[in-house]
């Protein structure tokens with residue numbers, strides 16, 4: 470059977486440098502398919518879909534709300550041509566009901582151990598409209614190495630630098646942050662993968678640079694310590710979501726190859742200042758993820774926040790606007806207050822204002838969003854800050870002998886070095 474697995478395109482944030490990482494959901498899903506299924510992967514962010522090519526089944530994998538309308542349009546086109554379409558992925562789970570109108574089947578939940586049955590139903594002509602395993606996650610021991618062989622690696626480069634590969638060591642999250650849907654998607658339960666599976670997969674990835682995409686590593690101190698000890702001999706270099714604020718953990722993380730973290734910066738408190746200082750003091754860089762438009766955000770508050778980011782020397786910053794995605798507490802609250810302006814999912818890109826902010830007009834919040842990007846990157850362009858971050862990983866690799874020279878790694882000219890430093 471030939472399955473064409475499609476990842477619909479979505480627009481990058483306005484202000485963000487455009488590069489594309491190899492996606493994670495589709496390669497994890499592909500690993501759940503029996504070996505006799507021939508998978509052809511098409512990432513519409515980096516290539517064009519050939520609707521004429523012959524396939525037996527189309528799978529559409531959606532991660533973001535801003536992909537869903539495009540995913541539906543792709544499905545409509547295939548179904549018009551008589552090809553059956555099955556949807557899966559995080560955004561399918563968030564938009565399951567609406568997606569049914571465009572699908573032969575909608576798969577909700579984790580696919581490990583389930584796809585044989587779905588494919589058997591398909592062969593019998595008895596595909597169910599919905600496979601709902603949302604409340605019944607697969608045993609985490611079943612998660613095998615992602616099937617990265619389906620990726621066209623040459624499409625994931627930026628200025629000659631090979632992009633990181635994505636990897637996960639756990640599922641779920643014990644937290645319940647305000648704008649986040651992870652609780653709905655995975656239950657409030659942290660589920661680590663067995664370490665032998667983690668090490669087996671890591672050792673098999675033909676890339677020294679990784680993005681460990683676990684929701685947050687700061688789930689359990691003992692687990693982090695054990696994980697990092699297992700990772701040290703592999704000499705990988707990696708970025709991740711937050712790591713526990715603890716000297717022993719940060720020290721081991723650095724030894725295990727921690728390169729930089731994505732850290733939410735929500736205020737100008739000493740707590741956040743210390744958090745960033747402590748990452749830096751362990752040689753770990755920080756990319757701040759800054760959500761604008763929370764109910765406590767005033768115009769002055771947003772301006773102070775951007776000054777603060779420059780003062781604490783964040784290595785990179787990514788600004789987004791609060792977006793009330795389905796199945797989040799923020800959507801419930803804004804809907805109850807009658808403050809949601811649109812549910813056109815194409816507008817849910819996190820760089821548009823789709824609700825009424827508390828302290829300013831939607832237009833003013835949008836202006837401040839653009840102002841934040843421009844102000845943070847005024848003296849050093851984003852591409853040059855990215856280059857400096859790249860130099861950090863190159864130094865770490867040179868120190869432990871894992872550096873593999875590639876076009877782009879050692880030349881700063883194409884990264885927009887500021888002319889006043891020439």
Ligand code: SF4
Pocket residue numbers: 642643644645646649650651652684685
């Ligand atoms: S820690 Fe991250 S994944 Fe977990 S609830 Fe908060 S935002 Fe979501």
